[in-house]
Amino acid sequence: MNTPSGKFNRTDFGHEVYDRWYLEHARYNFEVGEFIEKHIPFYEKALQLSKNDNILEAGCGIGSYSRAFARRGYDVIGMDLSPNFLSEAKTITQRENLEIEFVLGDYNEMSFKERFSVIFFEGSFFYKSKQGLVSLLTRIYKALMPNGRLYFEHPNQSKIINRFPMANLSEIEKDVFVLQTGEYDEDDNGSRNTWLKIDLKTQKHYKCDFFLKYLSPDKIKKCLEEAGFRDFHFYKKRRIEDFEPENDNGFSLVAKK
Ligand SMILES: C[S@@+](CC[C@H](N)C(=O)[O-])C[C@H]1O[C@@H](n2cnc3c(N)ncnc32)[C@H](O)[C@@H]1O
Structure with a gap:
């Protein structure tokens, strides 16, 4: 099979099932304040x-x-395609007396024109094909003001392959289980993943299948160039040191318009 198809055709974690589950049982998976700070x-x-x-x-x-x-005084807009996450985001933000606009939307469809000086992804940069990546980067390029910057972090393709095939069953609370399985498709440079979440107490269970593509750093460079970016830097993940393709599991990318 050369293209992700059928049930593995999405990259968004199957949000309408994933988000409610996460808020109920796994919100610890969102980065905690200390890590972010x-x-x-x-x-x-x-x-x-x-x-x-x-x-x-x-x-x-x-x-x-x-x-x-x-909190540091930057003007921020948050975008997500999950209404449930956004509703939670608004509640916490109001509680903290902060002002942030949250918008519902798929970033793959963003059509802003020179609207932001920074576009930031953390744990949320997904694409399912090379064309999909170029299309997303092109939209980002248009949405950035002159001298605007893009940030995302990304696994190192040559290292991530070693994690597959994977199967992991864990009990995350009493009687609440998550089974994650994944396999890597060499032809398509991406992973097909299935997450099955079972709550034995309520009998609720959710299943989501998703496909994540991981292009190599060199191919990502080409996609950035195709989208118009000329000035970019590959850092070690969240560290101000150069990315080492041979050693690092992932990288943080900053591209300037
Ligand atoms: C692993 S969470 C990370 C959330 C947040 N950045 C953090 O680290 O706390 C990934 C988020 O990306 C969102 N997402 C995935 N694909 C998206 C898309 N195409 N457009 C907008 N949001 C998307 C999901 O709904 C989810 O909230």
Whole structure:
């Protein structure tokens, strides 16, 4: 099979099942404040942030990164395709007396024109084909103001392959189980994943199948260029040091318009 098809055709974790489950049982999977705070100096340096920046957090989930930026005085908009996550994001943000606009939307369809100085993805940069990646990067390029910056982190393709095939069953609370399986498709450079979540107490169970593509750093470079980016830097993941393709499991990318 050369193209992801049928049930593995999505890249968004099957949000309408995933989000309710996560809020109920696995919200610890969102990055905690301490972890985020630790990395803010990296983002500030790598993205050369200044107080005039306005940031789009794409795939903001419950808005943890958006709030970390807003607390420091940056103007932030959070976007996600899950209404349930956004509703939770708004509640927590109001409780903290912060002002952040949260918008419902698929970042693959964003059509802003020179609207943001920074577009930021953390744990939320997914694509299912090379064409899909170029299309997303082209939309991002258009949405950025002159000198705008894009940030995302990404696994190192040559290393991630070693994680597959994988199967992992865990009990995350009493009688609440998650089974994750995944296999890597060499032809299509991506993983087919199935997550089965079972709550024995309520008898609720959810299954989501999704496909994630991982292009190599060189191919990503070409896609960035195709979208118009000329100035980009591959860092070690959330560290202000150069990415080492031979050794590192992933990288943080900053691209400048
Ligand atoms: C693993 S969560 C990370 C959330 C947040 N960045 C954090 O680290 O706390 C991935 C998020 O990306 C969102 N997402 C995935 N694909 C998306 C898309 N195409 N458009 C908008 N949001 C998307 C999901 O709904 C989910 O909230």
